[in-house]
Amino acid sequence: MDMxxxxxxxxxKRKEYMKLSELSDLTEQLAQATDRRDEVSAKMLVAMRQQPLLELHEIEETIREGVLHQEEEDAIRLSALMDGEEVSGPLLEEEQALREMCERNRRVMERIASVDRRVSLGLGGKRSFYNNFR
Structure with a gap:
């Protein structure tokens, strides 16, 4: 594998982490705005979240394309590493660093989803996106 x-x-993935951190901050601010019923701030924060989301999508697309251009065996191993799945053989230092970065990103995404769910259920009630998955 090409280290x-x-x-x-x-x-x-580090760039992704930085964008996720930005999105997390905006989502927390959105939660605070909705808690205090500040409609103007809430609308502004929803709009502000769009740019980091678009940039995250671009980063993920670049990663996906790069992995797809690797040898099949390497692509499978990289996908497993990034998804937190077990891989055969010992991890090289670079692979371990990649896995740790992906795990950090996953934790931030879970935190964002939790806050987003709370905001959505608070604002949308029965019409919330999250009610479709109960």
Missing amino acids: EFVESLRMS
Whole structure:
């Protein structure tokens, strides 16, 4: 496996982490705005979340394309590493760093989803997006 590519994936995941952190902050601010019933701030924060979401989508697309251009065996291993699945054989230092970065991103995404769910259920009630998944 090309360790330079693994390192470039880790750096892309680091960019993703920074965007997720920005999105998390905006989502927390949105929750605070909805808690105090500040409709103007809430609308502004919803709009502000769009840009980091678009940038996250672009980062993920770049990662996906890069992985798909690897040898099949390497692509499978990289996908498993990034998804937190078990892989055969010992992890190299670069692979471990990639796995840790992906796990950190996953934790931030879970936190964002939790706050987003609370906001959506508070604002939308029965019409909330999240009620479709109960």
